[in-house]
Amino acid sequence: MENQELESNESRNTGGRTKKVFTEGLHLFFYLVIVILSTFLIMHFIGQRTQVYGQSMENTLSNQDSLIVDKISYHFAKPHRFDIVVFPVDDKKNIYYIKRIIGLPGETVQIIDGKIYINNKLLKEDYGKEVIAIDREGLAAQPVMLGKGDYFVLGDNRNHSMDSRDPEVGNISKSSIIGKAWVRVWPLKKFGFLNH
Structure with a gap:
């Protein structure tokens, strides 16, 4: 019984960690898209690099x-x-x-x-x-x-x-x-x- 409870807690912890990693990855992806889009808009409409x-x-x-x-x-x-x-x-x-x-x-x-x-x-x-x-x-x-x-x-x-x-x-x-x-x-x- 004790072993089953330990296994159940472990699977809950693993599931929680997976969800947390996925959520953080999704946030990071979202921020990267915003940064890339902002950079494109700034360089296209506001500034331009030239040499x-x-x-x-x-x-x-x-x-x-x-x-x-x-x-x-x-x-x-x-x-x-x-x-x-x-x-x-x-x-x-x-x-x-x-x-x-x-x-x-x-x-x-x-x-x-x-x-x-x-x-x-x-x-x-x-x-x-x-x-x-x-x-x-x-x-x-x-x-x-x-x-x-x-x-x-x-x-x-x-x-x-x-x-x-x-x-x-x-x-x-x-x-x-x-x-x-x-x-x-x-x-x-x-x-x-x-x-x-």
């Missing part, structure tokens, strides 16, 4: 830097001068440029003797790695008038950047901007928010 290729944004960004791009801010606010933005190249899939906004809608941009002028006034900024060479003034050697919703962008490495000075890029529209480069996540020693 820098080339030297056009040096010294601010370097080749192989990994960034998180804020895709939501510009739905509520206009881009500002000096924001670092990401936009597609000729609507090719997965090929994007990363440049800094210099000219805003309605402004006139011109480069004279390697210096940037906005509405005939010298732009005070120190993002450029070097003075713009005369042969790199491109379209901006003449006044460039920006239409409503148009932006003029430059790479920080001004003499080694394909940007709004080039006819293949030209002015970019707000609707073509994917988002604002927000955080550098790699390399870890440079981790942090980007200076705009």
Whole structure:
């Protein structure tokens, strides 16, 4: 009789443990699904990871830097001068440029003797790695008038950047901007928010 009671208690304990393990496993699975779904939604609608290729944004960004791009801010606010933005190249899939906004809608941009002028006034900024060479003034050697919703962008490495000075890029529209480069996540020693 005693043995039967012991066996009955053991089977009850085993059944209880199995149920507890199953319940905990179900909770863990549920949390994993929520985390994966949240990550997907955040990366698809709010942020996007992108990587820098080339030297056009040096010294601010370097080749192989990994960034998180804020895709939501510009739905509520206009881009500002000096924001670092990401936009597609000729609507090719997965090929994007990363440049800094210099000219805003309605402004006139011109480069004279390697210096940037906005509405005939010298732009005070120190993002450029070097003075713009005369042969790199491109379209901006003449006044460039920006239409409503148009932006003029430059790479920080001004003499080694394909940007709004080039006819293949030209002015970019707000609707073509994917988002604002927000955080550098790699390399870890440079981790942090980007200076705009």
